[in-house]
Amino acid sequence: MSAETPGVPVAEDLFEQGADGVGLIGTRCAGCGAHYFPVSLSCRNPVCDDKRTVRTTLGRTGTLYSWTVQHYRPPALYRADEWEPYAVGLVEVPEGLRVLAKLIGRDTDALEVGMPVRLVTSPLYTDADGRRVDTYAYEITGDGIGAGGGSGSPGPASSTDGPRA
Numbered sequence: 001m002s003a004e005t006p007g008v009p010v011a012e013d014l015f016e017q018g019a020d021g022v023g024l025i026g027t028r029c030a031g032c033g034a035h036y037f038p039v040s041l042s043c044r045n046p047v048c049d050d051k052r053t054v055r056t057t058l059g060r061t062g063t064l065y066s067w068t069v070q071h072y073r074p075p076a077l078y079r080a081d082e083w084e085p086y087a088v089g090l091v092e093v094p095e096g097l098r099v100l101a102k103l104i105g106r107d108t109d110a111l112e113v114g115m116p117v118r119l120v121t122s123p124l125y126t127d128a129d130g131r132r133v134d135t136y137a138y139e140i141t142g143d144g145i146g147a148g149g150g151s152g153s154p155g156p157a158s159s160t161d162g163p164r165a
């Protein structure tokens with residue numbers, strides 16, 4: 001099967017692939033505009049009087065907020081034909097929330113806070129009917145803010161502030 005062929009989503013109501021790319025399926029509060037992913041049946045904003053939510057797509061792009069590296073294969077329920085350690089990122093999306101997802105497109109030791117990302121599909125396994133089953137992932141599309149810290153940007157604390165040995 002070609003990699004161009006759309007796969008089957010690993011779960012319903014998680015993400016969708018349209019003409020303008022991959023989007024996460026979430027909800028937006030009709031009252032206060034808060035976004036939720038995964039789908040939330042009610043707004044959880046304590047100061048919001050209107051709890052009605054409507055379905056929307058979100059998170060097509062974002063920036064890397066933080067990440068960790070998954071070094072062991074997750075237990076049952078997780079299924080993948082091929083597995084190797086991968087990065088799990090916390091991505092800030094324009095709709096005002098942070099989304100956890102697998103990161104692809106860079107080595108795990110080359111990740112930087114602030115890297116721009118875009119939502120893509122990532123193959124997990126081939127099911128009994130020979131269909132490729134996909135999940136969503138964020139692909140790194142550019143460089144981050146760097147660890148060195150230019151003028152005015154957050155960087156490592158000055159060594160003169162460290163504990164006195």
Ligand SMILES: [Zn+2]
Binds near residue numbers: 029031048050
């Ligand atoms: Zn609300």
